[in-house]
Amino acid sequence: MTPEPPCTPSKTESPTVLVQESSGSLVLPSAYSRPAPDTLSYLESASLMSGTLESLSGLGEDGSSVGSDSEINGPVRGTDKYGFLGGARYSEGSEAELAVAVARQREMKWLDMFRNWDKWASHRFQKVKMRCRKGIPSSLRAKAWQLLSNSQELLESNPGKFDELEQEQGDPKWLDIIEKDLHRQFPFHEMFAARGGHGQQDLYRILKAYTIYRPDEGYCQAQAPVAAVLLMHMPAEQAFWCLVQICEKYLPGYYSAGLEAIQLDGEIFFSLLRRVCPMAYRHLKKFKIDPILYMTEWFMCIFSRTLPWSCVLRVWDMFFCEGVKIVFRVGLVLLKQMLGSVDKLRELQGMYETMERLRNIPPENIMEEVLVQEVVSLSVTEALIERECGIQVRKWRESRGELTHQPGRRLHGTRAIFEQKHRAAAISSGGSLSFLSSHIPPPGPLRATICASPAPQPPSVYHPRAVSTRIPE
Numbered sequence: 001m002t003p004e005p006p007c008t009p010s011k012t013e014s015p016t017v018l019v020q021e022s023s024g025s026l027v028l029p030s031a032y033s034r035p036a037p038d039t040l041s042y043l044e045s046a047s048l049m050s051g052t053l054e055s056l057s058g059l060g061e062d063g064s065s066v067g068s069d070s071e072i073n074g075p076v077r078g079t080d081k082y083g084f085l086g087g088a089r090y091s092e093g094s095e096a097e098l099a100v101a102v103a104r105q106r107e108m109k110w111l112d113m114f115r116n117w118d119k120w121a122s123h124r125f126q127k128v129k130m131r132c133r134k135g136i137p138s139s140l141r142a143k144a145w146q147l148l149s150n151s152q153e154l155l156e157s158n159p160g161k162f163d164e165l166e167q168e169q170g171d172p173k174w175l176d177i178i179e180k181d182l183h184r185q186f187p188f189h190e191m192f193a194a195r196g197g198h199g200q201q202d203l204y205r206i207l208k209a210y211t212i213y214r215p216d217e218g219y220c221q222a223q224a225p226v227a228a229v230l231l232m233h234m235p236a237e238q239a240f241w242c243l244v245q246i247c248e249k250y251l252p253g254y255y256s257a258g259l260e261a262i263q264l265d266g267e268i269f270f271s272l273l274r275r276v277c278p279m280a281y282r283h284l285k286k287f288k289i290d291p292i293l294y295m296t297e298w299f300m301c302i303f304s305r306t307l308p309w310s311c312v313l314r315v316w317d318m319f320f321c322e323g324v325k326i327v328f329r330v331g332l333v334l335l336k337q338m339l340g341s342v343d344k345l346r347e348l349q350g351m352y353e354t355m356e357r358l359r360n361i362p363p364e365n366i367m368e369e370v371l372v373q374e375v376v377s378l379s380v381t382e383a384l385i386e387r388e389c390g391i392q393v394r395k396w397r398e399s400r401g402e403l404t405h406q407p408g409r410r411l412h413g414t415r416a417i418f419e420q421k422h423r424a425a426a427i428s429s430g431g432s433l434s435f436l437s438s439h440i441p442p443p444g445p446l447r448a449t450i451c452a453s454p455a456p457q458p459p460s461v462y463h464p465r466a467v468s469t470r471i472p473e
Contacts, residue, residue: 082309083190083232107137110144117147121418128414132321133376135314142234148320148414149249150421151241162237165209174211174219178204181221185228192228202236203228209240214247220255222300223247229304229316246302249417250323253405254300260405262300265324266291267392269299269331272380276332280339287351294358298331306334307371308363314372323413325382329375334361336374382412 079085109131113120120128128148136144146152155162182200186192191199206227211219226246230239247254253261270291274281284291298306303315307330319326338357339345348354389407396403411417 079190084186084309085188085190085193103137106131106134107140110137110140114140114143114147118418121147121414122422125415129321132317133372135372136317138313141313141317142238145230145233145316145320146238146242149242149245150414150417151238151245153421154244155238155241158241162209162240165212166205168212170208170212171215171218175208177221178207178211178219178224181224185224189228189232191232199228199231202231202239205236206231206240206243210243210247213244217247217256220300222297223255225301225304229302229312245417248409249411250319250413251300252409253407256405258404260403261407262296263292264389264392264396264403264405264407265299265328266295267395268385268388269295269328271388271392272328272384273332273335276378276380277336277340279341279345280335283339283345283348283354284335287354289351289354293355295331297359298334299327302327303330306361308366308368310368311366311371314368315375318372318375319413321414323382323416324410325380325385325412326375328385329378329380330371332378332380333371333374334358337365 113128113131132144132148143152146155182203183192183195185200185203189199191197192203194200203224207219207224210223211217223243227239227243230242233239234242251261270281270284273284273291302319304312307315315326315330335358338361339348339354348357393403393407411420
């Protein structure tokens with residue numbers, strides 16, 4: 001007889017949507033306005049600076065299908081349109097409701113793109129990017145994210161793989177940490193409100209499967225909220241392969257032991273801040289506030305624990321299309337908004353006040369359309385990020401030695417993933433790469449294969465830090 005998964009609720013327990021606080025008291029999720037800052041606390045961020053990086057590694061077991069937990073939890077009342085309990089202050093933000101006719105028109109345009117996705121991704125990517133920036137229709141968001149990240153093809157090329165991973169035992173070290181972490185992920189969302197509910201079980205399945213799929217990485221606590229957001233939109237198997245693409249293509253190294261990638265991006269981010277908002281840069285420099293103290297949660301959780309929910313979804317729409325550039329831009333825009341004027345800095349006369357502001361950004365200060373417009377208009381390009389990355393890698397080597405993280409593995413969104421896929425197909429079939437005019441280099445082993453081929457391409461094509469300029473950023 002197969003034992004019950006650790007997160008399965010006891011058959012004798014009565015259904016409940018009460019949430020257990022750390023103090024031990026039970027409270028109803030009324031008037032909740034933002035996610036609880038549990039996974040990446042200020043102290044955990046501070047521990048990064050002292051060299052204790054284990055605080056972000058880190059938790060359970062089997063599950064079931066995506067959807068409401070009403071069967072297990074009992075009836076859930078008072079949810080907003082995103083599934084959050086107890087009011088809409090946090091999740092609604094300032095999202096403008098689209099007219100039904102406009103929404104249907106957008107859905108038809110996306111459905112048309114779905115029917116011939118390769119053509120759109122290769123020849124009309126500028127239009128795809130524009131539509132992602134406008135916002136993907138909620139009814140099609142799951143499908144769009146899977147196509148943008150190429151996770152759908154990954155799923156189709158690995159039939160039954162997720163089920164195989166589920167059947168394996170897994171490392172007890174990771175499973176114990178995952179199990180302890182489940183209840184911390186969006187406890188005021190209907191999917192995750194009850195211990196042992198469908199959402200927590202599926203979250204366990206995904207995180208456990210990833211530790212088996214990538215035993216060299218194991219589990220990092222910041223993966224849990226990312227996986228939870230995916231589960232809010234798609235079934236567990238689809239969410240798993242989407243998580244794989246985020247961890248391997250979009251943010252490689254972010255969730256690995258040592259967290260070199262996020263530390264390196266922190267240095268890149270701080271250097272970009274000096275260009276974008278010198279006033280904020282000087283303020284943070286004055287109080288010796290290292291970027292790792294505030295941007296760790298932003299970047300690793302892709303702002304899912306920071307912004308109003310409508311803004312989170314818009315950021316993720318752009319992120320899946322354009323890659324980490326969007327994460328950098330959103331972070332820079334937030335610092336401009338919080339620290340970009342004399343009046344705002346007048347209230348922040350020390351490190352503590354500044355950190356409190358950055359870690360608890362008032363949701364009413366973040367207007368969805370304003371945020372998106374500022375992100376879109378910010379002149380931080382892939383080329384600029386890659387150039388700054390090269391500078392920071394050299395500084396790292398001079399001061400700390402060699403990196404184990406390989407920055408060249410990162411792909412800048414859909415276009416780069418699509419071109420890498422076609423490069424790999426051309427190489428495996430012995431065909432020509434001439435149909436790909438991009439200057440984006442293939443990552444890691446594929447780059448090495450091309451550079452070692454009998455007929456190497458000019459350095460400008462495969463230079464490790466070269467970036468395509470075919471499509472405006």
